[in-house]
Amino acid sequence: MLQQTPVVRVEPAWRAWLERWPTPADLAAASTADVLRAWDRLGYPRRALRLQECARALVERHGGAVPDDETALRALPGVGEYTAAAVRAFAFGRRSVVVDTNVRRVLARAVGGVALPAPHPTAAERATATAVVPADDAEAAAWAAASMELGALVCTARSPRCGECPVRDLCAWRRAGFPDDEHAHRRRTQAWHGTDRQCRGRILAVLRAAHAPVAHEELDGAGTDDAQVERCLGSLVVDGLVARRPDGRYALPTG
DNA sequence: AAATCGGGGAT
């Protein structure tokens, strides 16, 4: 849930989710339509599918438990480099290199001396992150939490609270005089209005609200034109987020 | 390496 979605928006959904499906086995047994409705508008609904697939994989491969080793974690649906490292550190107290958007920013500033990290993670970044993680399991886990919190609460993207920063005296960005972001000109703001993402979101919103299959005409307003709605319906079906019934109507996938 | 994939709160 936290992959690209702010904590404040995730927390209530997460609590309700765990109350409804306390264990991987519970989520594995749920209907996918119910899962997508519970996901509501957290965004990137494919993550909801991956999460349920992950629960089913945990049941089938790991007896319903979460594994603690890197390889097994990375093999789970929806679990990438960050999530595997985060689970190892926060769930198991093991050493791992946890590099999320917050940590990237902290290291870019404190170590790299620049305002913001590159648009996409680089090998050099990971090398730096690895080098600064303590060797001890417990210390490394604490480091992961601390570096993320520092980025989330103090070393923020917009208005960093440098006056309250515990490491301001060793911050390379501060020492350099807070230079502006060097690749600000290359940053490309993601479009939204009229995009397929918006159209897909609208289609799913209709299907979440409907508790009976929906006719194609009821989805006409979801996009800028018929071709877009058609294209998005197709991609949603391919993604497994929408099911096309034999009668031509659409619904959230059962299963 | 680049594209794609949501949505909302803050500025």
Added chain:
DNA sequence: ATCCCAGATTT
């Protein structure tokens, strides 16, 4: 209007 968010997956 733009920015930004505890990224992953596919091409």
